[in-house]
Structures are given as C-alpha cells and as structure tokens.
Amino acid sequence: xxxxxxxxxxxxxxxxxxxxxxxxxxxxxxxxxxxxxxxxxxxxxxxxxxxxxxxxxxxxxxxxxxxxxxxxxxxxxxxxxxxxxxxxxxxxxxxxxxxxxxxxxxxxxxxxxxxxxxxxxxxxxxxxxxxxxxxxxxxxxxxxxxxxxxxxxxxxxxxxxxxxxxxxxxxxxxxxxxxxxxxxxxxxxxxxxxxxxxxxxxxxxxxxxxxxxxxxxxxxxxxxxxxxxxxxxxxxxxxxxxxxxxxxxxxxxxxxxxxxxxxxxxxxxxxxxxxxxxxxxxxxxxxxxxxxxxxxxxxxxxxxxxxxxxxxxxxxxxxxxxxxxxxxxxxxxxxxxxxxxxxxxxxxxxxxxxxxxxxxxxxxxxxxxxxxxxxxxxxxxxxxxxxxxxxxxxxxxxxxxxxxxxxxxxxxxxxxxxxxxxxxxxxxxxxxxxxxxxx
Numbered sequence: 016x017x018x019x020x021x022x023x024x025x026x027x028x029x030x031x032x033x034x035x036x037x038x039x040x041x042x043x044x045x046x047x048x049x050x051x052x053x054x055x056x057x058x059x060x061x062x063x064x065x066x067x068x069x070x071x072x073x074x075x076x077x078x079x080x081x082x083x084x085x086x087x088x089x090x091x092x093x094x095x096x097x098x099x100x101x102x103x104x105x106x107x108x109x110x111x112x113x114x115x116x117x118x119x120x121x122x123x124x125x126x127x128x129x130x131x132x133x134x135x136x137x138x139x140x141x142x143x144x145x146x147x148x149x150x151x152x153x154x155x156x157x158x159x160x161x162x163x164x165x166x167x168x169x170x171x172x173x174x175x176x177x178x179x180x181x182x183x184x185x186x187x188x189x190x191x192x193x194x195x196x197x198x199x200x201x202x203x204x205x206x207x208x209x210x211x212x213x214x215x216x217x218x219x220x221x222x223x224x225x226x227x228x229x230x231x232x233x234x235x236x237x238x239x240x241x242x243x244x245x246x247x248x249x250x251x252x253x254x255x256x257x258x259x260x261x262x263x264x265x266x267x268x269x270x271x272x273x274x275x276x277x278x279x280x281x282x283x284x285x286x287x288x289x290x291x292x293x294x295x296x297x298x299x300x301x302x303x304x305x306x307x308x309x310x311x312x313x314x315x316x317x318x319x320x321x322x323x324x325x326x327x328x329x330x331x332x333x334x335x336x337x338x339x340x341x342x343x344x345x346x347x348x349x350x351x352x353x354x355x356x357x358x359x360x361x362x363x364x365x366x367x368x369x370x371x372x373x374x375x376x377x378x379x380x381x382x383x384x385x386x387x388x389x390x391x392x393x394x395x396x397x398x399x400x401x402x403x404x405x406x407x408x409x410x411x412x413x414x415x416x417x418x419x420x421x422x423x424x425x426x427x428x429x430x431x432x433x434x435x436x437x438x439x440x441x442x443x444x445x446x447x448x449x450x451x452x453x454x
Contacts, residue, residue: 038409078391087392314363
C-alpha cells in the first residue's frame, strides 16, 4: 500500500519523495513533520527534506538505496574493513589527497622503523599503485600535503623527528615526488605539524607540536619522557620562519587544522592528557578521551558542511568518529573499531570511489593500513528538485547479515573490550612483536 502525503504551496514547484520501506521500521520526513509507517510519497515544496529512520525493536536500519541522498546527517560504516596495504616496521601515519590530479583520492604512508615513505595512487578500481618516495629516514613521524610552489599540485611535507627537521618533497605533477629541502626551525623538535597559510599571504605557515622525548624505548617510555612541549604557529616570510601564536603547551602525537571564513580550527591528539582537544578562537574543548590518544583528523564525512573528527587511541586501541554540529559543538564519540595492535593513523577519503567518504586507520604493531567503507548516510537529506525514489532497509536480528570482504577486529563494546579469543590471540602476538614496539 502507498500513502501520499501532500504539503504544497504556490512558491516553488513541488517535489515527490517516493519512499519504500523494507522490513519493520518507519521513516520520518523531519521538516514536513510526517511519518511513513509504510510505503509512501511525500509531496512538498520545502527546500530541504531530512528523512530519519526509526526502527522497531530487534530491527536495525542498514541504509538507503535507490536514488542517492544529496548529503546526510551522520553515516553508517561497514563492520568489515578493507586493506590499504602493509608497512613493515610499523604502520604509523596516513595522509590522503589527490596527488596526481585525476580526481581520485590517493594516500601517503609512514613505516616508522624502516624510515620509509610511500605513495599509493588510486587506480580508480579500488586498487592502489604503491611507490616508495624515500627510506632510511630517522624516525619520521608526520605528513602533510600542501601546494608549496603554487603550481597546482600537492607537495609533501614530512617531519623527521630525530633530525629536528621538516623535509619538503615537490610533486612532479604526476604524483611522483622529488626531495627539495630540509626546513629547520630553531628551537623546535617537530613531532606533528600542519601546513596552512595562516595569514593569507600565499606562503606556507606551519603549526608545529614540538617536544623532547626518548625514542629509544616503547611508546610509554616516549610518553613518560616528554618535556618542553609546545604547539605553536611559525609564520613563513620568504623561507624564514618566526614564532607567533602559542596554541597549547601539550604534546600532540597528531595535529590537524583548517580555515573557514578566516577562522582556524585545530584538533590535537594530546597523549599525556589522554584527550582529543579542539581549539578555536582561543578556547579549547575536549571532544574525546582515551588512554594513548594518538590520532586526530578533520573531514566532513556526511557532507553536511560541518567538520567531523576521526580519533585514534593506542591503548586500549580504538577509533572513534565525532560528528560536528551546526552550532559548532560535537556529538559524543561513535566507535568505529576496537582493535588490538595499536591504532595510530587517522584519515578521511573515498578509497573505493563510490561517492561516500570512508575512514582510514592503521594497527601499528600488525603493520597494516585499512579503511572502513561508508555504506550509507544515517539520515538522508534531499535538497534537489524533481522526483526522488528511495528505499529504507531494515533488517531483523534473526535475518542473515551481509558478508563483508574481511571481518573487522572491532568490538561492539564501546568501552573497547574484546572477546576472549581475540584477547588470547593478542597476547600471543605480543610475544612476537618486541622488535616493533618502539615508537
């Protein structure tokens, strides 16, 4: 049975939203204030329609299909992960960007103890062509992409922590990089950084998290030895960098930033504080907590115009997604995966080229990078004119679940606990990874 609900006026041409419901659930057209408890058509002239799924007991919403939403409010992420490759020597950092200007998301990775930096070019079919950029580096810790020479492609910046420098590699235009120069800023030991034109003069300024630490032991030796920590802006004046605004006096394992309407927002994984901290207009807000706060990255995963944050915590290992809201605040953390082998990396990108933004991470000690595909928006937002046809699918708890390419190590326990089997496996693995525990 199909029910038609009319909400029209003479201001604009009305649009029909045809909704098919599979399984047991409801769809609420939020702005129109109508509920569909069966297949229905909502007809109105509203500029925006947000379709919200509401489930019955023992049923879950698995996503929208048919014509795609214009954007969403939050996303549904697959429980299974897909590999982005290995990194012998510790999978530490991933940075995503279109480095060969073909409109596909590529990425660059750090293998810590090998001192190896690799580019991974998206072939457009879910596969990536891996090429080594450099190796034998002395404790490389962070990456960023920025058009340094203003030639229209993204160049590569790399922190080589034990040499106290940031290295610059220029993009040849096809995604291959050539070393250009070492940037040494007196008084800094760059562990993490973000390149951004802070003062709009067309030059690459750098936000640096600088601190002294012992890198000869494991992660906790490094953390417990941190001193002289400071996150500060350094302004570029034709190749000479001068210290400016101090953002914090905390050590950040990962830092990210973006500028919107002249205002800079910063997110930092502050490991000694066990926090993911958001900085804006001189204020700081803790948006996530967890021992071993390690990774933090901005990205608008649901394309609603609000920046979201992907966070990684090393121990207990977990990745969380924190959604930005219209009022500048954030939601509670949503668990993506609870892994075992030291989650470090954080990045957003469309790795399978399906139009949805996915989340990428890594397990340091198992030497793997991987991503969790976004399979649908949670709330579907329609802003385009014309007729739209969508299906909302609900699956009962006794129904067979879709088979993923690979099972995730994720736990449904938001506290990050694991099954006994996985716990035993993790203990066994730890006996074999001593050579990879230092970072």
